[in-house]
Amino acid sequence: xxxxxQNSPSLSVQEGRISIxxxxxxxxxxxxxxxxxxxxxxxxxxxxxxxxxxDKNEDGRFxxxxxKSAKHLSLHIVPSQPGDxxxxxxxxxxxxxxxxxxxxxxxxxxxxxxx
Amino acid sequence: xxxxxxxxxxQVLKTGQSMTLQCAQDMxxxxxxxxxxxxxxxxxxxxYSVGAGITDQGEVPNGYNVSRSTTxxxxxxxLSAAPSQTSxxxxxxxxxxxxxxxxxxxLFFGEGSRLTVL
Numbered sequence: 375x376x377x378x379x380q381n382s383p384s385l386s387v388q389e390g391r392i393s394i395x396x397x398x399x400x401x402x403x404x405x406x407x408x409x410x411x412x413x414x415x416x417x418x419x420x421x422x423x424x425x426x427x428x429d430k431n432e433d434g435r436f437x438x439x440x441x442k443s444a445k446h447l448s449l450h451i452v453p454s455q456p457g458d459x460x461x462x463x464x465x466x467x468x469x470x471x472x473x474x475x476x477x478x479x480x481x482x483x484x485x486x487x488x489x
Numbered sequence: 490x491x492x493x494x495x496x497x498x499x500q501v502l503k504t505g506q507s508m509t510l511q512c513a514q515d516m517x518x519x520x521x522x523x524x525x526x527x528x529x530x531x532x533x534x535x536x537y538s539v540g541a542g543i544t545d546q547g548e549v550p551n552g553y554n555v556s557r558s559t560t561x562x563x564x565x566x567x568l569s570a571a572p573s574q575t576s577x578x579x580x581x582x583x584x585x586x587x588x589x590x591x592x593x594x595x596l597f598f599g600e601g602s603r604l605t606v607l
Binding site (some may be wrong): 383417423463473474476477479481 | 532
């Protein structure tokens with residue numbers, strides 16, 4: 375049973391526009407959420423995170439929104455750049471942010487940003 | 490900075506063979522974990538360790554063994570390889586951050602080891 379779901383396998387956007395990647399979760403014990411970015415032949419790299427006590431976190435062009443009642447989070451990238459083209463994974467943990475190395479990942483969304 | 494180093498990067502095995510995927514980190518992180526990535530499945534946790542001498546199972550542990558004799562190393566052993574273990578394997582390390590603090594829970598991943606079992 376997939377506890378973290380990314381229902382869009384792929385997303386294509388024009389350079390300069392907004393990219394919105396979505397993620398849903400079913401486990402109400404999750405209290406910390408992260409987004410990772412992965413380029414081909416590389417390991418995932420951390421992008422941004424949010425605690426369940428917040429509903430928004432920003433870092434430059436990246437903003438994550440959390441809607442706890444809907445068990446939904448989204449990653450906004452504004453403006454999108456061709457270098458943002460990668461696979462984006464949503465992840466969650468129920469360990470209060472420490473995670474102990476245990477994250478539950480979604481299936482990933484392939485983002486393609488066209489020049 | 491080396492970060493998390495995995496070897497080998499590529500390996501082809503025959504069904505029934507055994508092998509060890511090596512993982513080493515030089516960041517003095519307490520926590521280490523192994524994930525496998527399969528198409529349409531995302532990354533799934535195999536085993537993890539919260540410190541030297543302490544390991545536990547993740548979501549998909551069957552067919553794999555781990556040990557953690559030092560803080561730096563966390564090898565993953567395939568006991569008798571099966572075609573279902575064809576995958577890309579990622580090792581990760583992390584540290585205990587302040588709950589809810591910046592980068593708490595962040596995992597640092599290696600570049601991956603692509604394993605094919607024939």
